[in-house]
Amino acid sequence: xxRAICALTETQREAFVLVKAEGWTHKEAAKIxxxxxxxxxxxxxxxxxxxxxxxxxxxxK
Numbered sequence: 001x002x003r004a005i006c007a008l009t010e011t012q013r014e015a016f017v018l019v020k021a022e023g024w025t026h027k028e029a030a031k032i033x034x035x036x037x038x039x040x041x042x043x044x045x046x047x048x049x050x051x052x053x054x055x056x057x058x059x060x061k
Contacts, residue, residue: 004054008047015043016051 005013018029019040026044030037 001051001055004051007054008050012043012047012050015040016047019044020048 005016008016014033015029018024018032019026024032026037026040030040033040
């Protein structure tokens with residue numbers, strides 16, 4: 001999991017960790033990162049999609 005998280009872009013990783021690991025709301029994470037709430041939502045969505053992809057590839061190996 002750590003390796004997969006490190007494979008995310010920095011912006012995806014920041015948003016994902018704040019929301020999914022630290023438990024901040026999208027609104028709170030947006031304020032912390034200085035970006036619109038929709039941007040955080042999109043980054044978390046893409047990070048989640050990418051992590052599923054990466055972890056699925058790992059399970060095949």
